[in-house]
Amino acid sequence: MQALPLQGIRVIDYSHFLAGPYVGRCLAALGAEVIKVERPGTGDAGRQHAHVIDEQQSGYFLQLNMGKQGVSVDMKDPRGKDFMLKLCDSADVFIENYRPGALDKLGLGYAELSKRNPRLVYCSISAYGHTGPDAHRAGFGLIAEAKSGIMQMVGNPGEAPPLLRISLGDMYTGIHAVAAINAALLGRVNSGKGQHIDMALYDTLVSMHEYAVQCYTLSGGTVLPQQTGHDMPTSTLYGVFRANDGDLVIAAQVDDAWKRFATLLEQHGGPAGFGADTRFHSLNGRNAHRVEILTAVKAWVAARSVATVLDLLDGIDVPAAKVQRIDEVIQDPQIQARGMVMEQEHPRYGKLRLPNLPFRFSDCDTTIRQVAPDLGQHNAEVAATLGFSPAEITAMVADGVLFSK
Structure with a gap:
């Protein structure tokens, strides 16, 4: 040492x-x-x-x-x-x-x-x-x-x-x-x-502003960040969702991760054709149809437990995590x-x-x-x-x- x-x-x-x-x-x-x-x-x-x-x-x-x-x-x-x-x-x-x-x-x-x-x-x-x-x-x-x-x-x-x-x-x-x-x-x-x-x-x-300042200056002052609550309109799908027993976050904003995620939703009770919908295969397309995507994802997550959603997303390598309380953080095996x-x-x-x-x-x-x-x-x-x-x-x-x- x-x-x-x-x-x-x-x-x-x-x-x-x-x-x-x-x-x-x-x-x-x-x-x-x-x-x-x-x-x-x-x-x-x-x-x-x-x-x-x-x-x-x-x-x-x-x-x-x-x-x-x-x-x-x-x-x-x-x-x-x-x-x-x-x-x-x-x-x-x-x-x-x-x-x-x-x-x-x-x-x-x-x-x-x-x-x-x-x-x-x-x-x-x-x-x-x-x-x-x-x-x-x-x-x-x-x-x-x-x-x-x-x-x-x-x-x-x-x-x-x-x-x-x-x-x-x-x-x-x-x-x-x-x-x-x-x-x-x-x-x-x-x-x-x-x-x-x-x-x-x-x-x-x-x-610390990784996007807000440059979005404003490079857009000629036309783009201002707005309060959006539980997701990021410029990075669909990236946000907080409520399951039937708690909250979790999902980060499926990258094209490949989104395609795996959308296919999973369709296979497990989500909207028909969701995974193959090419409107959602690019970030700009997902952002343009953000409300439609959020409506489907929120309903799908709400019908399941946090553990179920995390298990499914871990299986397809889409980043997700439970929104943990401090007692859960202290007991987390990774933190230990x-x-x-x-x-x-x-x-x-x-x-x-x-x-x-x-x-x-x-x-x-x-x-x-x-x-x-x-x-x-x-x-x-x-x-x-x-x-x-x-x-x-x-x-x-x-x-x-x-x-x-």
């Missing part, structure tokens, strides 16, 4: 809640030493987020901050400021997700830290980025989802769009930040210098085989089961065994690496400059 790819890289995670902490967790899984810095008192706001165990420990925090060391520093005390600057001087990467300009007031902005540590890769994550007319505005993933055009495309026609129920903007921006940080670290090998990475949730979600629900042993709460990261390397294991830190748990250990004497550390702990609970 090889050493983890980022072994020897020190990361300062000065972020909170979701996007930034997710970046830190990913870098920790890849072998970096990640030091989570929190404010004294309540710490990261994510510590109060569901699901909360025993009214004090957040599963949200446990999931996003595993594998990290934890320090809590009072920056208002000069000793705390000195601690933070020395910590940043020792770092390869600094992660923050505050509103642009907020950390400049603390002396922790890129301009100041890079003067002290030119090799520092400094990653900022914000709603709108550090430039542009909206750079000063606060925002969350929900705001970026609404602004990006993604939310407008989902849901049923004539109804308000639903919440996506996963933090798409934060997580997608986070993994882009992981890629950018690693690229900057690689570039530093030749240049000897770090740089500022400016990630915006809004930018990231706009970049891939280790995507990991286990950690917590000193107070025993066995924890949390989502794993999707990294798979042939010659190293990226599974994080270390649970998320308590607030200020590693104050003394980290301070010692920065050259503070035992007496200085004891005094800072006693005075609350290094906070823990």
Whole structure:
């Protein structure tokens, strides 16, 4: 087995809640030493987020901050400021997700830290980025989802769009930040210098549009995505269907898959001649006759169980799947085989089961065994690496400059 790819890289995670902490967790899984810095008192706001165990420990925090060391520093005390600057001087990467300009007031902005540590890769994550007319505005993933055009495309026609129920903007921006940080670290090998990475949730979600933007621009502004509910009008047949005991998705939008699917329907009680109808043998033809196709397919699926439909479609190699609940996902043999629900042993709460990261390397294991830190748990250990004497550390702990609970 090889050493983890980022072994020897020190990361300062000065972020909170979701996007930034997710970046830190990913870098920790890849072998970096990640030091989570929190404010004294309540710490990261994510510590109060569901699901909360025993009214004090957040599963949200446990999931996003595993594998990290934890320090809590009072920056208002000069000793705390000195601690933070020395910590940043020792770092390869600094992660923050505050509103642009907020950390400049603390002396922790890129301009100041890079003067002290030119090799520092400094990653900022914000709603709108550090430039542009909206750079000063606060925002969350929900705001970026609404602004990006993604939310407008989902849901049923004539109804308000639903919440996506996963933090798409934060997580997608986070993994882009992981890629950018690693690229900057690689570039530093030749240049000897770090740089500022400016990630915006809004930018990231706009970049996700694989068809909406180009459909609009290349059509001269005549094609706008519309809410279509449970299928895609430009990719017939591709959507969600209700069986007599649950829901499933079917992806028969490719010509060969469609022909197999249509023939199967005809053989198992569907409309006569459905499989041989050449009107449906091209994507354009299927899209033109979408309502006729959907009417037949919906009726056919509704008369059968999910298991029956999936068994028939598996037999002809047409992609399909049940719309699963979370309990079914956790019990799914494929997820279990891939280790995507990991286990950690917590000193107070025993066995924890949390989502794993999707990294798979042939010659190293990226599974994080270390649970998320308590607030200020590693104050003394980290301070010692920065050259503070035992007496200085004891005094800072006693005075609350290094906070823990």
